[in-house]
Amino acid sequence: MTTYKITHTSSITAASSFWTKQASRIDWVRPFEQVCDFSKPPFAKWFVGGETNLCYNAIDRHLATRPNQAALVWISSETEQTRTFTYRQLWEEVNCFAAVLKSLGIGKGDRVLIYMPMVPEAVFAMLATVRIGAIHSVVFGGFAAASLAARIDDAKPRVMIVADAGSRAGKIIPLKPLTDEAISLAQHPPKHVVIINRHLDASMQTLPGRDMDYAALAPRHEGEIVACEWVDSSHPSYILYTSGTTGKPKGVQRDTGGYAVALAASMPNIYATQPGEAFFCTSDIGWVVGHSYIVYGPLINGSTTIMYEGLPIRPDPGIWWKLVEQYKVVAMFSSPTAVRVLKKQDTSYLTKYDTSTLRYLYLAGEPLDQPTSDWIENGVGVKVIDNYWQTETGWPILSAQPGIEDTPRKLGSPSFPVYGYNVKLKHDETGAAVGPDEKGVLCIVPPLPPGCMSTIWGDDERFVKTYFGMFKDEQVYTTFDWATRDADGYYYIMGRTDDVINVAGHRLGTREIEEAIQAHKNIAEVAVVGVADALKGQVPVAFAVVKDTSLVATPALIAVHEKEVMATVDHELGAIGRPARVHFVTALPKTRSGKLLRRAIQALCESRDPGDLTTIEDPSALEQVRNAVA
Numbered sequence: 203m204t205t206y207k208i209t210h211t212s213s214i215t216a217a218s219s220f221w222t223k224q225a226s227r228i229d230w231v232r233p234f235e236q237v238c239d240f241s242k243p244p245f246a247k248w249f250v251g252g253e254t255n256l257c258y259n260a261i262d263r264h265l266a267t268r269p270n271q272a273a274l275v276w277i278s279s280e281t282e283q284t285r286t287f288t289y290r291q292l293w294e295e296v297n298c299f300a301a302v303l304k305s306l307g308i309g310k311g312d313r314v315l316i317y318m319p320m321v322p323e324a325v326f327a328m329l330a331t332v333r334i335g336a337i338h339s340v341v342f343g344g345f346a347a348a349s350l351a352a353r354i355d356d357a358k359p360r361v362m363i364v365a366d367a368g369s370r371a372g373k374i375i376p377l378k379p380l381t382d383e384a385i386s387l388a389q390h391p392p393k394h395v396v397i398i399n400r401h402l403d404a405s406m407q408t409l410p411g412r413d414m415d416y417a418a419l420a421p422r423h424e425g426e427i428v429a430c431e432w433v434d435s436s437h438p439s440y441i442l443y444t445s446g447t448t449g450k451p452k453g454v455q456r457d458t459g460g461y462a463v464a465l466a467a468s469m470p471n472i473y474a475t476q477p478g479e480a481f482f483c484t485s486d487i488g489w490v491v492g493h494s495y496i497v498y499g500p501l502i503n504g505s506t507t508i509m510y511e512g513l514p515i516r517p518d519p520g521i522w523w524k525l526v527e528q529y530k531v532v533a534m535f536s537s538p539t540a541v542r543v544l545k546k547q548d549t550s551y552l553t554k555y556d557t558s559t560l561r562y563l564y565l566a567g568e569p570l571d572q573p574t575s576d577w578i579e580n581g582v583g584v585k586v587i588d589n590y591w592q593t594e595t596g597w598p599i600l601s602a603q604p605g606i607e608d609t610p611r612k613l614g615s616p617s618f619p620v621y622g623y624n625v626k627l628k629h630d631e632t633g634a635a636v637g638p639d640e641k642g643v644l645c646i647v648p649p650l651p652p653g654c655m656s657t658i659w660g661d662d663e664r665f666v667k668t669y670f671g672m673f674k675d676e677q678v679y680t681t682f683d684w685a686t687r688d689a690d691g692y693y694y695i696m697g698r699t700d701d702v703i704n705v706a707g708h709r710l711g712t713r714e715i716e717e718a719i720q721a722h723k724n725i726a727e728v729a730v731v732g733v734a735d736a737l738k739g740q741v742p743v744a745f746a747v748v749k750d751t752s753l754v755a756t757p758a759l760i761a762v763h764e765k766e767v768m769a770t771v772d773h774e775l776g777a778i779g780r781p782a783r784v785h786f787v788t789a790l791p792k793t794r795s796g797k798l799l800r801r802a803i804q805a806l807c808e809s810r811d812p813g814d815l816t817t818i819e820d821p822s823a824l825e826q827v828r829n830a831v832a
């Protein structure tokens with residue numbers, strides 16, 4: 203058996219000793235008594251009885267050994283700034299932020315909603331929150347007011363931390379007006395809004411009493427030391443919302459001890475990164491990848507984390523490689539879409555800088571196609587590793603694990619299950635195991651390993667029903683992804699089993715986009731499907747039935763109406779959910795029992811055969827779709 207196989211097998215068959223060993227990678231103030239309590243399946247509690255703190259493991263414990271090493275380097279090509287924080291300086295900033303939060307009455311278990319662009323203060327806010335035992339919920343800065351309001355109402359934060367604005371390609375994106383609108387829509391508004399004023403938006407309005415300027419609060423707390431709040435291993439560290447098949451996003455709840463151990467182990471084992479080395483993750487703190495591999499993973503490991511605000515092509519398409527050279531980055535984490543963006547640029551930038559320190563480039567979040575993988579691997583001369591995981595798991599499910607063994611990679615495959623994950627491919631109806639090269643639903647036999655979601659925030663029942671209810675005879679976690687496994691044990695992801703789509707590595711529910719479109723007063727009914735796209739992997743395309751057909755009577759009117767519907771999505775959900783096209787039809791193709799024929803619509807959009815249509819209610823509705831896309 204290879205080292206990988208031995209490690210994986212022991213992580214499943216001797217899970218207690220395996221995870222006890224991994225747990226020694228972090229600091230515990232009180233040792234755990236039991237590795238895993240799985241007495242109430244499918245709920246798993248890891249490192250029971252143990253007490254720790256995420257911020258302590260990310261910063262304080264490194265103060266003795268690496269106080270003057272850069273912990274966080276922030277580079278913004280938007281504002282042309284670079285700021286470096288050593289572990290000592292990061293500790294000071296986080297203590298100050300924690301003192302501000304405490305002065306506002308925030309304590310253990312309170313929620314802090316962070317709606318910020320990619321600035322260091324967002325990281326301070328996250329770390330300060332967990333330092334005092336509070337729970338953060340970071341909402342991606344690209345989400346619009348209504349989406350933000352829904353998250354406010356679910357998490358019920360006592361305080362929100364926001365910036366005046368973000369910046370994209372030099373264009374100021376105000377965030378404060380969206381915050382104000384979201385709070386006015388919310389049933390459970392926060393008491394305070396702490397503003398990090400970057401002075402990008404001079405027109406920013408504030409509400410005295412509720413809104414507070416961090417620059418005014420911080421000097422009162424400079425130099426204060428806030429002791430870490432020791433919490434139970436299972437104490438929630440954060441809530442991160444993700445899309446599913448309903449319009450209501452799910453709050454993925456993460457624990458503290460299990461998450462810290464999972465990340466601490468992943469840095470050497472999967473990312474082959476040692477303490478003191480630089481790690482560069484190009485994601486955004488609003489996504490799970492940003493939580494795990496911009497903030498917590500590299501810091502827990504004692505790495506230098508590189509945080510970048512800006513586009514990969516500004517000021518020129520060499521910016522990322524320049525940073526790799528400058529900071530001697532050893533491992534980089536990005537997405538296939540970002541690489542496809544670079545592919546359209548001047549290729550000479552790939553070799554302009556010395557990237558010889560870079561050992562691996564990890565790409566995740568969406569399927570990695572072979573041309574993209576080959577192009578970047580050969581262009582930069584770096585090994586590409588496909589990573590497959592989900593917001594729910596918090597760290598990779600499938601990946602090559604070069605820190606354990608440098609197994610041969612097969613293009614198009616994220617290799618094997620990561621240690622701790624007991625992965626099974628099951629027939630979607632019977633639940634039977636599928637054979638080599640046969641398509642099955644990718645499932646994980648519980649308990650889910652440390653670091654994975656504990657539950658859905660405030661809704662244990664939804665957690666059990668959504669993730670563990672697929673098969674009646676066996677309670678397994680389903681990822682809702684199709685996959686195959688070849689005779690050598692390599693896995694291949696084949697797409698979602700549900701109505702979730704993946705746009706540029708971002709997961710969106712078609713239902714969520716449909717609800718946003720329905721906010722337009724002239725829309726009676728709408729279907730959104732994900733359609734293959736050369737750059738973004740998939741894009742949403744909408745088919746809408748209008749109430750007043752006179753508004754779409756001519757091509758000119760149709761164009762205006764289409765733009766209006768797109769603007770409605772921008773307003774309700776955010777531009778990330780904006781459909782690439784909105785086609786107006788008089789009926790949607792449905793079965794006789796009223797079920798939308800999404801697969802058939804999607805097939806027509808991708809010029810494929812729509813398949814079995816014997817149950818269709820009105821064939822002319824499908825003809826309209828065919829004509830619209832033609």
Ligand code: AMP
Binds near residue numbers: 566
């Ligand atoms: P998210 O929770 O937003 O990270 O989205 C997770 C989903 O993205 C998965 O369920 C997959 O559908 C897709 N995904 C993530 N990584 C990969 C990958 N390496 N290959 C194929 N699909 C992926």
